[in-house]
Every structure is written in structure tokens, then in C-alpha cells.
Amino acid sequence: MWMYILRRILIAVPLIIGLATITFFIIHMAPGDPMALYRNPEISPEVMELMRKNLGLDQPLHIQYVRWLTSMARGNFGISFTAHRPVADILKETIPNTLQLTFLALLLNLIVGIIIGVIAAIKQYSGVDHAITVSALFIYSMPSFWLGLMMILLFSLLLGWLPASQMQSINADLFDFWHRLWDRIIHLIMPVFVLGIATAAGTARFMRGSLLEVIRQDYIRTAHAKGLSERVVIFKHALRNALLPIVTLTGLSLPFLLGGSVITETIFAWPGMGRVAITAIFARDYPVVLAANLIAAVMVVLGSLLADITYSILDPRIRYE
């Protein structure tokens, strides 16, 4: 098992370098110029050239690439063109914020999705099943920016129950610990809901399908024949097997923990990683874009590795050697 994990990690290294290389060239060759930010009638062309040189953009592309790769290998992500500070600092600030949001959203997604999926499967073709299917489809197709804005209108503007944006109140510094925790929770409710609920709808559909398939298997019939109660059959025998595809799904959605929340982060002014990455792409802030991409690549590799390992825990037939 450990050998397997080690091998997978070793294979991942060239994969990630390859991905980073492709991203590097794509972003540099895409039209648009990071210097556009500074173009200004007051700055002479000579000064612009100098600024370009300061950013290292005057070098041929392959030299820029080698420089970037070597500094990356030393763990140096460079300095953001737009924020004028180390990319590492920016990531250090934003990644925890995003994880807070997306981890809770993932939890919501799994809990709600699995429960609803199981109910729909048990009550297949009943009124409940239809109601769940229709509303899941409805929620799944709803654009998250729209849902977000509607929630702000309803819960912040109309009812005044929840704060519309950001992570904390203006006076959060003055609060005691419990008050601050509560403040954070009420700030999390809407973004977590918006981010988690659409994916929960998808998970529920998946769960339903998977459970229905498992229920038709021979061993379930055997379990029934043994005279086990419906509850035991479903939760002890069927569910565990039906969860396998959900594990894959979750593993693969790991990268979205960092990047998939761009829209939600923007609408709710959540100071996260997705927002930073998107702003950087539009500003052609190469160091930030590349770092964000690298992290996403690592997450994909880690996610699928994690999914495979969980597989072997859930399904004793699977052994990696």
C-alpha cells in the first residue's frame, strides 16, 4: 500500500511539471499585456520599458520559463505584478478563507445529497421521489450568481437576518470569542448554502442511481431473504457499496474546493483564492495565475489519489500493490 502511494506521488511529479509548463506557455502566449495596467499618458515609453525589465518581461520566453521553473523549485512563487507583494503571502491569506467556505459547502453537499438521494431511492417512483427529482433538477440548473443575489435580497435587504457579504462584521475585533464565532457562522450561512446546495442536488441524483443499482443485486436479495429488516439491509449492506461512486465524485471535486467558488466568492465578497485567481487572469498577473494553477494541479492529483485510497478502505476487494 505504501509503495503504491509513493509510486503514485512519483508519477505525479512530472505530470504537475508538465501541466505547469503548458499553463506557463498558454498564459504568456495569450494576447494581452500585463503592462496594460500601467499604460498611462504620463509615463514615457522609456519608463515603460524599464518597468517591463523590472518585471523580467523583457527576456525571451524560454529564459523567463527557466527562471520561473527554478524559482518555483526553490518554493518561490515570485511577486505579484498587481499587488506588489509575494504571491506566497497572498496565497497564505486567501487559501484558508476559501477552504473554510468550500469545506463546509462540501460537507453540506455530502450530507444533504446522500440523505436526499437515499430517500429518493427507497421511495422510488413515489410522490416524494418525483418531488425530490424535480426540485433537485431545479436547484441544479439555477445559476449560483442568481441564487446568491436572490438570497441577499431576501435575507439581507428585505428581512435583515443575515449579513450580505464578507467574513466578519466591521466591529468583529471588539467581540469576545463566542460572539466572534457566531459572527463568522452567520456570515458563512448564505455562501455555504449557495455553494453547497447545487452540488448537493447533483450528489442526490448520483446517490439515488447508485443505490437503486445496488438494491437490485443478488446479495441484497439474499439479505432480504435472511429476514433482515429493511433498515439493516439498506444502511448496512446496500449503502456502503452504493457510496463508492460518491467517493470518486468527492475525490475529483477536491480541486473545486479551491477554484470552484469564484462566483460565490465574488457575490458574497468572500476574500478567497478563486477571486484572486480570476482577477489575476484578467490583469495578466502571471505569477499569481501560475501559482494558482499549480495548486489546482496538485489538488487534482491529490484528490484522485485520496479517492483511490478511500476506495480500498470502503471496498476490501480492492488492494493496491
Next chain:
Amino acid sequence: MRSTRMEAGLKIFLASWSVLLLTLACGEKGEQKTSQWPPDDRYGGTLVVGEIGDVDALNPLISSTRNASDVEGMLFLTLTEINTDLDSYSPSLAKSWEFSSDHLRLTFHLRDDVTWTDGVKTTAHDVKFSFEKQTDPLIAWSAIRWKEFIEDVQVVNDTTVTFIFKEVYPYQLMDASVGAILPKHLLEHVPSEQMKTCDFNRQPVGNGPFKLKKWISQQTIELVANEDYYAGRPFLDRVVFRIIPDQTSLLAQLKSGDVDLMESIPPQDVPKMERDFLQGKADVRIVRYPSRAYGYIGWNLQNPLFESKKVRQALTMAIDRENLIEAVYFGLARPCHSPISPILWAYNPDMPIFPFDPEEAERLLAQEGWVDHDGDGWIDKGGRKFEFALKTNQGNRIREAITVIVQDQLAKLGIKVNPRLIEWTVFSDQTNRKEFEAIVAGWSVGLKVDLTTIWHSESINDKFNYVSYSNPEVDGLIEMAKREMNRAKAKLLWDEAQRLIVEDQPYTFLYIPEQVNGIHRRFRDVQMDTRGTFNHPEQWWVPRDERKY
């Protein structure tokens, strides 16, 4: 090209004016108010400002985002402050100034009671140091051009400093005053090439009415009253900038009261908000004033299609600007006719305006040989169809709408317009390289009357004369007007330059939008005008019983 380029420099310039502190006037006004409100009652409260984006740095030498200058205006002082007439100045860090008899030396007498928030005195050495950094090519300060005619800055003593000019021209005082004064003792050890990344940019030490307490990236910038401010601490305890990147969400929070002030409210929301406020249904007061921006269509004069002046005039007359303004700005803009803004003294009100007149446009085009020869519905000349791409930056909904309206209006004359929406950085790059036929774009004009960077033929290469406009007569007039010390004579020169440019129609000037800001009604003595959003923030206040924080 609204946004960054022109704006960056000009906004920095603006910011340098936006902290005004006139001791005499302040004392008088203060006493007047005291009779109405017990003096203690005005101290306290928080202003929450909603911002679309974060600030890049709080160092006026480095920052290039628009809102950075708003914040810097509260942290740093400038030598003088421009007045509401946009033409005269009031003392600030300098209490008085005078020119030498040959007008080449300008001497400022500084206040001796201004200190940096770390306790060190602000002196003439800081002024000289700031000038040196502003003109250092390694730093590439975005407003560096304002200093190009300043030869040297000399310290006479701690409170006296002299600016020496290379030549005599009308804007010497403005050029000397532009840019915040920075603390020498904190920045002199920072090498110029490291200025962009130095710690000062995130922990600035200033001498203005407010000081930075906390800056959490992408979230909040919190300023608190500077207790040691030379004119006495500001009334407000705090000014908090909250970053809310989505405009719709930001507007919702302005309405809900989570945010007290928002700049640039989308035009379509303004009429209802104004109505609601007047009927007492809402607490957000709308403040409107003419902005310094204008929108235009630029015709690439290197393209044979737009070579002829008559064709360009016809294009302008084929576009119904009043209609366009109503459609995209809901009336919150007025037609623009000149490269010089009506808010400036040099504006020429008597100019040909090329009103909407499709018949005349058709006649002019026919005169130039543009007729539908082959009967395909589009006019042509010498086998070439009148067809061009009209580019603008994607995401600017107003400009996107304009491309479609123009497409529709020109189609009626048999001209085929293909709207092309391009991502901002790419659009900016292409415009700079003159890779366009026509563009919908905008400029934000400075307070200094100068047509050089956009209209002089020397600005065709590498500068902002994207459309390659070249008229020797205009060049000559600009050169003369820039140096003319007699205001009346200068006015005549600028009038003539404007007339010639308008006659040539290298741009179809479209509109001058109004700046529309919203602020909660509880704030008193708010001053928002063409100078900027935050004028005298130290004088804004909230009655005690209306305070929220």
C-alpha cells in the same frame, strides 16, 4: 480608454488635491457650526465605504488603482489644495507661496506644526525627497510627466523650499503641488527598485487627518482619526473601506445600510433611488455632479475608410447622440462636443456640433463617392464596401450597448458595422498598437488644460494619439497655448485648437456622464464634487443619535 491608463495618472493627481485643510476658513466655519451643535457632539462615528476592488498599495509613488488615491488622500498631505473652481489653490502643507520676479522660482513656506504619525516633523527635506522619488525613472511614478519642467528643488531651511523651473508656463503651481509629500526618514533607505515591494506600502506613515489602523487584503481597510493632526482631529472616529467585488451586491448593501457610501451607481438604478429618497422611503442620498470623463468613437485615421474629414463628419451626423444617451445612461449624461471638458475654463462653447442629421450625412457620403453602386444594400466606393469593425472592451455594458446602437444607426445609411467585444487587456494592447478600425472608448480628463498627449502629432507613436490625428495647425496652437501666461490670450488659442479638432472629427465625441454617488443621509457636511468623492473628510460628521458604530 477609461480605466487605468489615463485615469491612473489623473486620479493620483486628483488625490493629491483631495485633502484640503485651510486653517483660516476652517476656524470660521467651525465656529458657525458650534453655535448650532455643541462641539463635542460632532466627534465620533464611522463611515463605511463600499469599494469594488482592493487597493494595490498605500504609497502614492507606487499605487495604480483608482481607489488607492482616495485612501491616500486621507493619509497624506500635499503642498496646496485645488479649490472648487478647479483653477485656484488653497494652502495645505504650504501656508503660503510666491514666485520670483522672473517667474522661474516658486518658493513654498511650510507649516511648522505638521508631524508624521510617528512623531517626526514634516519639513522641506521631505518635499525635496518626494520630488526626487517622483522623478526617479526606476520608480516610474505614474504622474511623472507633471514634473518634467521642474529643474530642481532646493531646501532653503526646514520650512522653506524652492522649486526651480526650466521655463515659464501657466501651470507651474499645479505641477509643483501634484503628488503627496512622503516621509524621507522612512523611505530614504529603500532602494528605488525595491520601492514597489517595500513594507511602507502596506504600513504607510502619513501626516493627513486619518491614519491606517488595519488593512486585511480583499476585505477591509480601516482608517482611524489622527489625534495629532495639525488642524485638530477629524470628527469621524473611523473610515472603513469594505471591498465588495460585485456591483449588484454592493448596491444591495448600500440600500440595506451595511455600506454608507458607494461611488458610481449604475445609471439604471438612479431614478428610483432618487425618488425613494425624496419620498422618505430610503436613506441613501444621491449626489450627482459632472464627471471629468467623456466617451467617444475613435476613427483610425490611418485606415483609408476614415481618411476624409467629410466622411467622419457624416458618421457623426448619422449617430443620434441624444437618443443614445437616453438609452444607455437614462439621461444621466450630456452630449459631448469638444476634447476639453465644459468644467474647465478653456472650454469653447461656440463650436460646430454636427447634430443628428441622416440626410445631410447621406449627402456628404455621396459627395465623397460612397453610394450603393452594386445594389446590395451597403454603400461602396471603388469596389470596396463601407464595412468596419467597431471594437470595445468586454464587460463595459454601456460601451457594449453603444456598439450595437451605432451598428443599427449606421446600417440605415448602408454602412456595415461589426461590433467586436474584446477583453480589457487585449483591447488596450490592440488599441496601443493601432490594430483597430474604430473603437468605442473614453478618457478621463485632467484639471490641467493640455491637449498634447491625445491630439499632438508627436503623441502618435507610443502615446495616446491612437487615431493618429495630425494637424500642424493644431500642434502649433497647442505649443503656444501651453506656454501663454495671459489667460485671455491662452483661451483664444485653446478655443481655436478645439474648433479645428472638432471640425476634423477624428473622434465622434459622444457623451459626458454624470458622476453619481450615494451616501447615507446621516452624514453631514459631505463634500463630493468634481474634485473627487472625498473632499475634507475630516469635516464630515454624524449626529450622535444617528450613529451606527
